Amino acid sequence: MTAAEPSTDGSYRDRIAAIEPGGNEFIAEADRHGKPSQLFWTWTSPNLEFATIFLGVLAVSVYGMTFWQTLAGMAVGTGLGALAHYFLSKRGPRHGVPQMVLGRLAFGFRGNAVPSLLMTVTAGIGWFATNSVSGAFALSTLVGVAPVLALVFVVVVQTALAVFGHNLVQAFERWAFPVLAVIFAVTSVVILSKADFGAPAVAGGVGGTGGFLLTVGTAFGYVAGWAPYAADYTRYLPKSDATARTGFFAAAGLFVSCLVLQVVGAASVTIGPAVSDNPTAAFTAELAPLLANLTLLAIAIGAIAANAINIYSGAMAFVTIGVKLPHHVARAAATVFFGVVGFLIAWWALADAAASYEAFLLIIAYWIGPWLGVVFADQYLRGDQPVAHFLYDRTYSNWPGLLSFLIGLVVSVALFCNQTNFVGYVARAVPQLGDITFFVGFLIAGGCYLVLCRSKLATERVAA
Known part of the structure; x- marks a missing residue:
């Protein structure tokens, strides 16, 4: 760490009933605590919720997959997303900064504002709203109140957690x-x-290769959606924990929780109707009353567990954009703001949760695919090069990184996007491809970065 880097002061450490004093500063050794094994429940709990279950529901009821086809597709998509999380989580203890601060290496300080803003909107508003809907439906069914009242309760609790x-x-x-x-x-x-x-x-679904690739894509979009958060929850670990164990426990928590509940969601469709005005009620309809009520309670708690992470990391990404406010003020203000906006969007989405969720999952994958391509290509080219002096340097630029990201994003969407409102040129000509935008974006962006940035990073290595 260089003297120019902002750092925590050692006053926070492992205190729970205290508001985190910092924003996106480097975590000083005096504040480091915890152990890698805790990451298993850190990433299991937020995925034990209905949004995960609904992935399997979508694959069978909308994509036209059988149970076994769904299992295969979900295993591939979830496994790829968990693998990305493994590598990103490992970096947290070593560098001691949030994931989007590390993104400044690949995009430069100002260029990193683009993916940071996308992350802010995706996590702090999009995911926050999506999970709030499932939590509100579950709580509404459980206690018999209007969904909007349940939504208010869920939003207030999860926002309060993130503020601390x-x-x-x-x-x-x-x-x-x-x-x-x-x-x-x-x-x-x-x-x-x-x-x-x-x-x-199910008759009328997409079916075939297209349906299978959509299944892979939505599973990947869901799991990889956590990737821009990875180092946020490992940066407080001691520097000595920058090992495979850190990556393993983080990835294992994601993979196990997601795949199990995705499979359960797929299985539930073979029993009875899965999509209705209240999807959580449809899911629990075949359960005994006591178990149904306990499951609804778990769905509500799981939504809060997921959104506490979503809004916290969304606010962290907002701070990383470069807003010139005291970090703790910016983070707290962003947290409350996203809570309000997320509530309004969730309220709007209550009317058609299924359609909103499917589109949202794929759109997440559209930008995260090329983002991962650039980040991993940068990590590969830098190797063990010291990077601390770049992370908070407002003059550091890497515009070819942003260009690579934009090329990967635009080309992949234009050619392979397969949404209701827009179908890419290749997807239109070969509909059996389904939607492979995320994979194409990853490869194009990563390839462009390797070509455009290799000499720049080699020069930086010599200068260091």
């Missing part, structure tokens, strides 16, 4: 883990015991 910051968010994930794990384990056994694994594909 890193340690309380991590603690909530730990407290929620045993409750969510036990309830969803019992629910999963019941659903799977009733499922018809040999049920034919």
